Amino acid sequence: MWSVQQNGHHFFDRDISCVWCRRPFVELSLEEQQVDDIDFRIWKNEWNKTLLGLYNTLKDVPWLNPLRKAYKGENKYYQMQLAQEIGFIMPETIVSNDKERLSHFVKVHHGALLKLMSQDIYAQGKQFLGFYTNRISEEDMNSFGGANENPIVLQNYIEKGFEVRYTVVGKNHLVCRIDSQCSEKAKYDWRRYDIPRTPHLAIQPPQDIRDKVDRFMSRLQLEYGALDFIVTPNGDWVFLEINCMGQWLWIEQLAALPISDAIVEWIKVHIQKK
Numbered sequence: 001m002w003s004v005q006q007n008g009h010h011f012f013d014r015d016i017s018c019v020w021c022r023r024p025f026v027e028l029s030l031e032e033q034q035v036d037d038i039d040f041r042i043w044k045n046e047w048n049k050t051l052l053g054l055y056n057t058l059k060d061v062p063w064l065n066p067l068r069k070a071y072k073g074e075n076k077y078y079q080m081q082l083a084q085e086i087g088f089i090m091p092e093t094i095v096s097n098d099k100e101r102l103s104h105f106v107k108v109h110h111g112a113l114l115k116l117m118s119q120d121i122y123a124q125g126k127q128f129l130g131f132y133t134n135r136i137s138e139e140d141m142n143s144f145g146g147a148n149e150n151p152i153v154l155q156n157y158i159e160k161g162f163e164v165r166y167t168v169v170g171k172n173h174l175v176c177r178i179d180s181q182c183s184e185k186a187k188y189d190w191r192r193y194d195i196p197r198t199p200h201l202a203i204q205p206p207q208d209i210r211d212k213v214d215r216f217m218s219r220l221q222l223e224y225g226a227l228d229f230i231v232t233p234n235g236d237w238v239f240l241e242i243n244c245m246g247q248w249l250w251i252e253q254l255a256a257l258p259i260s261d262a263i264v265e266w267i268k269v270h271i272q273k274k
Helices: 038-057 067-073 076-086 099-108 207-220 249-255 259-273
Strands: 003-006 009-012 093-096 112-115 121-124 127-130 134-136 152-155 162-169 172-178 200-203 224-231 237-243
Touching (some): 067 076, 067 207, 076 207, 076 237, 093 099, 099 152, 172 259, 200 249, 207 237
Antiparallel strands (some): 003 009, 093 152, 112 152, 121 127, 162 224, 224 237
């Protein structure tokens, strides 16, 4: 039997009829990541190991999303393979640490986008830096070393009419147009937020895209996903990635999309099924 007490609440494992897996483990702020206090590290590690054990006990109740399937779905290489099988349009992509091949790719495409597979935050002095998608040139490749460099992912640059954040909750498709090209700061990666200059608008997706998203989610066996697309000036939808635990609150607020309501409804339905 599991018993957890936190913030004035006390519950047992038998009380749990479904799980919304928003963030599965204890997360640290940027400042906390620099703390080397042994008591703090023990506190964090014991909570995370305990949570993992609790999740295993709850494996037979409905999850939004099942933890194992969510982590499998977060693998960007697996996503690309599956998206290709579904029939999504995708950027041309190379994964390599071979400077000659990478330089040739950049030359053929007159530049390329550098995309990191690990979205981490790095301390540099007193600053914390995140590396997002960047456009690179042939000259930039000169600084890439020879043997034993880490592999990198390059994609051809696709002209954007606008971008899309496509949130799925169960059978609900909640889709937001992001006019990232209105901002020089956000035009290559809207995660360099420039909200005042980047309009967000709720839209309806084309039926063929909706059908492909349904098949994609079914193959992943997920109930929740936040997908990113480019929509070209010609109207083609280009799949970029899915975030299986992706953020959504800013989209809900800016585009008036009822994502919270969809999550609450999913939970209510699955509580009633118990």
